[in-house]
Amino acid sequence: MLFKQLFENESSTYTYLVSCQEKREAILIDPVLETLDRDIDIIKKLNLKLTYAVDTHIHADHVTSASALREILGCKVAGPANDNLKCRDINFKDSDNLIVGNTIKIKAIHTPGHTDAHFSYIINMGKKKILFSGDALLINTCGRTDFQSGSSKELYNTIKNIFYTMPDDTKVFPAHDYNKNNLTTIVRQKSENQLISGSIDLENFILKMKSLKLDRPKKIDIAVPRNMECGFIN
Numbered sequence: 233m234l235f236k237q238l239f240e241n242e243s244s245t246y247t248y249l250v251s252c253q254e255k256r257e258a259i260l261i262d263p264v265l266e267t268l269d270r271d272i273d274i275i276k277k278l279n280l281k282l283t284y285a286v287d288t289h290i291h292a293d294h295v296t297s298a299s300a301l302r303e304i305l306g307c308k309v310a311g312p313a314n315d316n317l318k319c320r321d322i323n324f325k326d327s328d329n330l331i332v333g334n335t336i337k338i339k340a341i342h343t344p345g346h347t348d349a350h351f352s353y354i355i356n357m358g359k360k361k362i363l364f365s366g367d368a369l370l371i372n373t374c375g376r377t378d379f380q381s382g383s384s385k386e387l388y389n390t391i392k393n394i395f396y397t398m399p400d401d402t403k404v405f406p407a408h409d410y411n412k413n414n415l416t417t418i419v420r421q422k423s424e425n426q427l428i429s430g431s432i433d434l435e436n437f438i439l440k441m442k443s444l445k446l447d448r449p450k451k452i453d454i455a456v457p458r459n460m461e462c463g464f465i466n
């Protein structure tokens with residue numbers, strides 16, 4: 233498996249390239265329009281065929297490059313079924329699998345809370361797991377729950393009952409980081425996460441989330457409608 237973590241500065245978004253080296257097929261998770269040219273360059277230089285552009289959710293802070301990638305590279309666009317987007321080719325239901333080439337199976341899991349339809353993706357590598365946690369679990373923090381049908385209670389259940397029951401050494405790759413961290417593990421988040429440690433109860437988590445004073449994302453009025461059309465290109 234070839235794996236690359238790519239970063240977009242303006243929205244501090246991580247995009248992930250995962251490819252099967254046998255068949256040279258690749259996917260991008262959470263690709264960003266601003267870095268479209270860079271991502272196409274990387275795919276071409278590595279002699280890969282992009283088969284899917286996959287989103288974890290309808291982003292509010294940046295526009296996805298999924299439509300543009302489909303137009304230019306002929307990939308399919310995939311994401312959660314509950315987003316109800318007609319522009320997607322593949323609509324995941326909980327526990328669906330996405331096959332990349334002939335060596336990689338990615339499990340799509342429903343992880344609501346940041347948005348009600350939010351999905352995360354898991355790769356099993358023998359006994360070890362890699363988790364692409366989207367905006368649900370971030371490094372030492374978690375995604376906000378104050379818009380887009382977010383729910384602190386649902387996010388608590390997602391993180392505690394799904395993520396924190398995964399093996400301690402599961403590598404966690406989030407969709408964002410604002411402090412130059414690039415990965416974490418489940419065991420570290422259980423002890424170090426400042427919003428949702430392994431020991432916090434639901435009541436205190438809800439209070440913490442309510443006390444966050446977060447700015448409205450600058451691009452929300454552009455990003456959300458555009459992402460509901462898979463980041464359409466003119």
Ligand SMILES: [Fe+2]
Pocket residue numbers: 289290291292293346367375
């Ligand atoms: Fe988000």
